[in-house]
Amino acid sequence: MRAKGKRILVVDDEPPIQRILRRTLSMSGYEVFVADSGKQAIEMVRLHQPDLILLDLCMPGEYDGLDVCVWARQSLRTPIIVLSAITEEKKKVRALDLGADDYLTKPFGTDELLARVRVCLRRANTAEVSLDHTPEILSSEDGYLYMDVARRQVRAGEQEVRLTPTEFELLRQLMLYAGKVLTHRSLLRAVWGPEYGEEADYLRVYVRQLRRKVEKEPSQPKYIQTEPGIGYVFRPQVEMRTL
Structure with missing residues (x-):
């Protein structure tokens, strides 16, 4: 840049x-x-x-x-x-x-x-550039969370959720690798860039904000779960398809 x-x-x-x-x-x-x-x-x-x-x-x-x-x-x-x-x-x-x-x-x-x-x-x-090799639609198995990557739209239940570019990319990474534990370092570098990697406290702030927007019970998250001392994992497994 x-x-x-x-x-x-x-x-x-x-x-x-x-x-x-x-x-x-x-x-x-x-x-x-x-x-x-x-x-x-x-x-x-x-x-x-x-x-x-x-x-x-x-x-x-x-x-x-x-x-x-x-x-x-x-x-x-x-x-x-x-x-x-x-x-x-x-x-x-x-x-x-x-x-x-x-x-x-x-x-x-x-x-x-x-x-x-x-x-x-x-x-x-x-932000407006299509992401290569990424499914256009990501959704949780129960259909509650739905992400249209191309249109950069997210729904939680029946409500459209407004996410910042940072929150959107964080959720995309978690949903894309659903079921896999992503370390603090890998998430920081994937979302913020190679300059990051050690700011686990910084990442926690954004995960907390994201949970407040997409989880039914942010204090007891069902989708974005913490792996103590390691990172985060999105559960349950998501469906992925290309339109």
Whole structure:
């Protein structure tokens, strides 16, 4: 994924962080815009149509980061990386539930930031591309969970489920290899890329969010099950067919 031509909107009200992010991203070849309030962020999204949004959750004024996330997800597929403080765990989880694609906890390193940006942009760039050698339809034996890979649609029961690109790819990997235990490392690398592999805690956050959206009883998951110390497995076996 080449940085050239990619536009990133930084939404943060702290000038020192604005400067660091602008300098870091600009030096890596990105075109950077900065908003210091939720209201300004919404206006700049309309004006500049960014390829990615770095979004601080605690913003002054009428709209905070969660409001911006809700607004963006109603009309855009633009990747959103949430920036949150350690004390904002509930807000971070809420933002992921509303459609954020990734998160970084402050303070964070510039290398980690750039890696997350690259992964999100790469995933967004390939989201509409058909996946070779992948069945177009994946479904659980009982028919409760249904994934149309080509149309990127997921149903749980009679309800269509809105998943972020990250959640969609995580579920696709689990369903594709249903019945097989996928290790933390293999899932991280398959979904996020080769830069990942040791972030088991990070993976747990996304599995928890995915369960909340697709399981009948998220606290007692039937489909996405944990293999302690190893990884995750999708049960029961899924049916796979090509249209």
